[in-house]
C-alpha cells in the first residue's frame with residue numbers, strides 16, 4: 001500500500017478531511033426502486049469488502065477526522081457483520097446512521113444494533129399509500145413492514161428520519177406523507193425530488209413531474225415547515241431540471257464527503273462511477289487519506305480551477321461549486337461542462353424543455369433496478 005504522507009498544498013478544507021463517509025456495505029437489496037442511487041453496474045456479493053477490511057476503513061476514517069458514518073447499500077442489514085461495524089464505529093466515536101429499507105431486520109436485530117451503539121435510523125418510504133408504495137419498490141407488503149419497523153425504531157428511542165424520494169408517481173401523496181411522518185414520530189422528513197443520473201436517468205420520463213406539480217410541492221412543504229416548527233424538520237430537495245441555480249452537490253466535489261463502494265472503490269459522490277473516463281482508487285490498494293488528498297478522481301473537480309466559463313467568472317462559484325458533475329456528464333457527455341441545471345448554461349433551456357415534454361406525456365413502464373438484468377424493461381400494472 002502507498003502511504004499518505006505526500007501532502008500537497010491543498011486548501012485547508014480538504015486538508016481537514018471529510019466530515020462524512022457513506023459506507024455502501026453491499027449492493028444487495030430486496031427492493032428494486034427505479035430511482036436507486038446505486039450504479040447501473042452493481043457489485044455482486046463475492047467482491048464485497050470483508051469485515052476486517054470494513055473495520056480498517058472505519059479506523060482510517062476516524063483517524064482522518066470523519067465525524068459521521070452512514071451505513072448504506074443496497075440494504076446494509078443483509079450484512080451479518082453490521083453489528084461489528086456499528087460497535088467499532090461507536091468505539092471510535094463516530095456517529096452512525098443506518099440508511100435502510102426497513103423490510104428485513106427483526107425487532108430483535110434492531111434492538112441488538114441499538115445496543116451496539118447505533119445512533120440514528122434513516123428509513124426510505126416510497127409513498128403513504130401502501131399499494132403504490134409496493135408497486136414503486138416492486139416488493140409486496142414492503143410498506144407494511146416499513147411501518148412496523150419505524151414503530152420499533154421509536155420504541156427503542158432511536159431518532160428517526162423518513163426519506164421520501166419525490167416524483168410524478170407519488171407527488172400527489174405529499175400531504176399524506178407529511179402526516180405519516182408525524183404519525184410515526186419522525187424527527188425529520190426528507191422530501192427529496194429525484195436527481196437524474198444512474199437508474200433515475202434511465203427512468204427519467206417515468207419519474208419527471210410537471211413544473212406545476214413541483215411548485216405545488218414546494219408550497220406544501222413551505223407551509224408544513226412553518227406549521228410544524230419544533231415538531232418535525234422537513235428538508236426539501238428541489239428537482240434540478242426546474243431550478244434556476246444548481247445545487248452545491250455533495251457540498252462541492254471532494255470537499256466534505258467520500259463514498260466507499262461495496263468492493264472498496266472510493267468515490268467523491270455516490271454516482272461518480274457514471275462519469276466515463278474517471279478511475280477510482282480502492283481501499284484494498286491505497287490508504288483512505290492518500291486517496292482523499294492525492295487521487296486523480298478527487299482532485300479532478302475539486303475547488304474552482306477546473307471550471308469553464310461561465311462558471312469561472314461566476315459570483316456563485318464558491319457557493320454551488322459548479323453544481324453536479326454527474327448531471328453535467330449525463331446530459332452533455334462532458335463532466336467538466338457547466339451543470340445544465342444552471343440558467344447560465346447554454347444547455348439549460350434544452351434541459352427544461354426536455355423535462356416539460358417528458359412530464360406532459362404518459363409515464364412509460366419502470367426499468368427496475370436489478371442485479372441480474374440491469375436494463376430489462378418491466379411492465380407493471382398502474383396504481
Ligand code: FES
Nearest residue numbers: 249269324325326
Ligand atoms: Fe456526483 Fe452530483 S451526484 S457530483
